[in-house]
Amino acid sequence: MKHVIRFGILVLLTVGTTGVVLAGDHRYPAPNPTVKAECGSCHIAYPPQLLPAHSWRALMAGLDKHFGTDASLDPQTAATITAFLEQNAGRKRSLSASSELRISETRWFVHEHDEVPAYVWKSPKVKSPSNCTACHSNAEHGDFSERSVRIPR
């Protein structure tokens, strides 16, 4: 409910200024097959709406050192994915990421998760804030709605 109200306020504040808001029910469209296959092989294919275009560009330029692993791609595939990320990137200021480009460090993410107790983040079943599916049971399909949240025990 809180999120519904929050979304309502968000709409009032932003519609007519930017014309673009995040999906209020936290559902995102399915990515294209290349993005799903490539980004989704080590983690879920995170919704492109969750980082701004400049962050995605920086991230795609450093795939050989991608958060401690080599996620390098052939140039053609990388170009396809970069174009998709840019076209669908988020535009809210609260999405600006730290220099490390982690979605989980954006102001938006921290705010959305401010009710999550510390023990949940420390759970071995969660392991990392990047592990969306640990709690968002349907995140693979772009569904981050509160209804689908299952905190692991």
Place this chain on the structure above:
Amino acid sequence: MRRSPIFPLAAVAAFSITASAAAETPADFQRLFETAARQERAGFAGFSAQRGAAFFKSTHGREWSCASCHTINPTATGRHAKTDKPITPLAPAANAERFTRADKVEKWFRRNCNDVLGRTCTASEKGDVLVYLMSLGK
């Protein structure tokens, strides 16, 4: 980014072009690595599943081994060491999709050798690991 020795890459590229119509098999990749291994070292005397197993389980003086994600039993489902995402089994006997596409084989050896060893793998090393994986679950 580190680059593979030119020959194995070129061989993979040529192979993927000539064989693109049909799905490759693990045995096709074994032959490909054999050709490349002979080019690497004149005294090449064949691959060893035993050497491959040791290579697979070793951290090579660094943080991760192949088994960190693929587990010490490559016929089982693994988990990504960082993200925890499940990884389908690596041994062809347990997962028929493994070692059937040149682009995937090239991509994952390139990435994972860099992550585990901090360098590209030699054709010898790749061949040893492949024959080890092919020896499992039979």
